[in-house]
Amino acid sequence: MGNKTRTVTPHGVETTDDPDDFAAASVYDKLNRPIEELTPFDKDDPSITTPDKTIKTYDAVGNLTQVSAPPSAGQNVRNITRYTYFDNGLARTSTDPWDIVTSYDYNPLGQQTRRTLTSAGGSSNRTMTWDYFPDGKLKSRSDDGVPVGAHVALVDNTDTSNTLAVGPWTESTAGSGYTGFNYHTAPAGAGANSFTGHRSCPPMAPTRCSSATPKASPALPPTPRTPWTPEPRRHPRPSTRPQAAVPG
Template sequence: MGNLQEVSAPPSDGQSVRNVTRYDYYDNGWTKTSTDPWDIVNSFDYNDNGQQTKNTLTAAGGSTSRTILWEYFLSGNEKRRTEDGIPVGKDVVLVDNSDAHNTASQGTWTVGTATGNYGYDVATAPAGTGSAQYNWQLNIPRAGNYDVFVYYPQVTGAATDAKFTITYSGGASVTKTGEPRRERRGRRRPASDRRTG
């Protein structure tokens, strides 16, 4: 079928790679999923008449989702629409090295690609004394407890003991890259226990 496979938008501020949204389809040609450049997935289900019955928007990494459901009368008119919304207290805050307004670096950092990098690129610093720093400045929507994760790709020669400091209203917590982690394409791991923002 002649379905649209992807939409390519101009690069974000300071980037050179275009923003690409990809589409997958059911065998009959109806849209199954769309995945934006930041792995936010929109998935669709339909009834036999082609009317949308379910639309689920899932955050990058699957940390939270929002689902809208539709029911129809036999005539085809909409009977009911329900929405589960984002669970209360489940704010998701995401910052990537390419977010120029929410990051700051100290030392020499090179932008490139790596196996499993998130977004379009990854910032790396050469081995050294640990003086090179990269800061992600989160805009926390409201006070509360947050699970903090860090995602980093597989980079040849990368430090195995790089420190991550999570600063929060109650102080700071330090963790290292060599501590236990969950695998996902690169490495997505809890950077701390729950912290109050």
């Protein structure tokens, strides 16, 4: 059918003993749709002895409904993005591996008029809109950005450069409803364990800390709450310059 099934990278061209060395491959289904993408690999390199695989899934009418990408470095949970559609085939929503949802809306001509990003759990969102002239040219656009007072600074337990764990913390993927690849729990005790997140917040902005706990089945034993400490805010020093009088 003329589909590209294999690409040999320059490193692979220089290899004479292995025809699959550093070669990327694509696999198609009976309907001629790409269902697997395999990354280049090298059987002689301990870090990439086998190819990573991205898997694509479609619905009954051919819309792409899911992309399952390989786990991130050091993880064992695949990065899955899901898509839904309107009856006319236009994209309705997309949900990334961190449960951030992007929703879309259109005018009767199929032009995108609204796009809203909603954080995991729905605590904040950002909306962009577009308007058009009758001939289809863009008339205006708007972006409400991050609403004042709703700045979100995310720190996940796997964000090792911005977290500090003290005491024994056990990694788990049991249950459901948590955000990210996994979560950590600590045994009940005298409160010696702590898990601290470091993230700079905007000066003078209100700070709210929250955590997502999994829905476990069977239920997990109670775990004592430990401090989740944001980076201290740096408030600007009051100006010592004389202020000009404002006319009444």
